[in-house]
Amino acid sequence: MTTQQKITYLDNAATSFPKPEPVYQALDHFARTQLANPGRSSHRMAKEAERTIDNARAALNRFFHGEAPERWIFTLNCTDALNIAIKGTVSPGDHVITTDLEHNSISRPLRQLEKAGVISLTRVASDGGYIDPDDIRRALTPATKLVAMTHASNVLGTVQPIAAISAIVREAGALMLVDAAQSAGIVPIDLRTCPIDFLAFPGHKALYGPTGTGSLYVGSRTKPRVWREGGTGGDSKKEIQPEELPYALEGGTPNALGIAGLAAGIAWVAEQGEEANRRHEVALLQKVVDWVDGQGHSDGWKIAGRWDPATHVGALSLITPNLDEFHPQVLADILDTSFAIAVRPGLHCSPYIHRRLGTFPDGTLRLSPGPFNTAEEIDMFLDALAEVTAGVL
Ligand SMILES: Cc1ncc(COP(=O)(O)O)c(C=O)c1O
Numbered sequence: 001m002t003t004q005q006k007i008t009y010l011d012n013a014a015t016s017f018p019k020p021e022p023v024y025q026a027l028d029h030f031a032r033t034q035l036a037n038p039g040r041s042s043h044r045m046a047k048e049a050e051r052t053i054d055n056a057r058a059a060l061n062r063f064f065h066g067e068a069p070e071r072w073i074f075t076l077n078c079t080d081a082l083n084i085a086i087k088g089t090v091s092p093g094d095h096v097i098t099t100d101l102e103h104n105s106i107s108r109p110l111r112q113l114e115k116a117g118v119i120s121l122t123r124v125a126s127d128g129g130y131i132d133p134d135d136i137r138r139a140l141t142p143a144t145k146l147v148a149m150t151h152a153s154n155v156l157g158t159v160q161p162i163a164a165i166s167a168i169v170r171e172a173g174a175l176m177l178v179d180a181a182q183s184a185g186i187v188p189i190d191l192r193t194c195p196i197d198f199l200a201f202p203g204h205k206a207l208y209g210p211t212g213t214g215s216l217y218v219g220s221r222t223k224p225r226v227w228r229e230g231g232t233g234g235d236s237k238k239e240i241q242p243e244e245l246p247y248a249l250e251g252g253t254p255n256a257l258g259i260a261g262l263a264a265g266i267a268w269v270a271e272q273g274e275e276a277n278r279r280h281e282v283a284l285l286q287k288v289v290d291w292v293d294g295q296g297h298s299d300g301w302k303i304a305g306r307w308d309p310a311t312h313v314g315a316l317s318l319i320t321p322n323l324d325e326f327h328p329q330v331l332a333d334i335l336d337t338s339f340a341i342a343v344r345p346g347l348h349c350s351p352y353i354h355r356r357l358g359t360f361p362d363g364t365l366r367l368s369p370g371p372f373n374t375a376e377e378i379d380m381f382l383d384a385l386a387e388v389t390a391g392v393l
Pocket of ligand 1: 080105154201
């Protein structure tokens with residue numbers, strides 16, 4: 001297969017593709033006219049690059065209704081943002097609460113801190129892919145410093161009751177870190193009404209920026225420790241990192257090109273409406289759920305987690321009928337090579353939920369449509385699955 005062949009891309013939960021046209025235009029324009037080092041020099045191009053970054057911060061602040069643009073730190077990805085929040089916040093003796101839905105970008109830093117004896121950790125179990133706010137309430141102790149959890153499961157697509165959980169955490173005096181990797185741009189998040197202290201997300205999924213972009217919102221009740229010292233383009237006389245945000249947490253040349261693309265992605269999402277995009281993706285997934293539920297030819301296939309279109313984003317995991325004949329990895333390879341369909345098999349960097357589902361270590365077959373996928377493409381995916389499994393089921 002050549003790269004020219006059209007791919008039916010159903011892997012938007014990993015990173016979105018294609019990007020909206022204005023994103024490509026913004027990348028091209030910025031790369032050709034403004035790709036200087038923002039804030040580092042006094043010439044016009046550097047100032048324009050800096051203005052692009054400032055505008056992107058302001059756009060994020062408007063989009064999520066944050067307290068101030070400088071509270072949005074640009075990061076390399078969501079993992080970067082989560083690590084800054086977690087490692088910059090916890091101290092020896094702290095208790096942290098997390099869940100079994102988490103991606104390794106939360107699970108691994110927390111497990112590492114637990115193994116090193118720095119923190120104690122409670123991992124709350126989900127039911128059908130959902131966390132019960134009362135389970136978080138019960139896990140809180142006077143030593144709980146941080147609750148770190150995902151807004152939407154990247155394996156199941158289930159959206160967590162984050163407003164209710166954040167209110168419980170705030171009342172208890174702990175800090176709330178939300179991993180919005182699968183929700184930012186697809187489920188509205190309003191920081192005025194949802195008491196989130198840290199909001200971490202990638203720019204490259206449902207905000208449609210390029211890879212290499214992400215952000216961390218640092219709320220006013222938090223002050224994460226500086227994690228990387230370096231140039232900020234500002235006051236170079238200072239011997240140590242400036243204390244003010246965003247510079248305290250942003251040493252080094254930023255991914256200005258990526259941020260220019262991200263800004264165009266945010267503008268595109270704001271125009272479409274998050275709910276419109278979510279509904280489109282969920283309607284596509286409903287076809288798959290109907291196929292699994294209804295038809296004789298799909299006997300043996302199962303949907304992982306509870307399907308509720310009202311509390312779902314555009315990711316769905318299929319449990320394959322029988323691992324010997326239909327291993328998720330083998331199926332994904334066949335879909336790719338014989339049908340040019342891109343999906344993601346395996347554990348999706350989230351081993352704990354697969355243990356809970358009983359799908360560890362082989363995992364599931366995840367499909368995650370985006371705003372540009374069509375019902376015909378989902379039909380092609382289902383026809384391909386039927387063809388691959390024909391005669392064996
Ligand atoms: C729920 C969740 N959290 C975190 C991440 C990590 O994002 P990134 O690859 O941008 O670091 C992902 C990526 O798939 C994710 O799905």
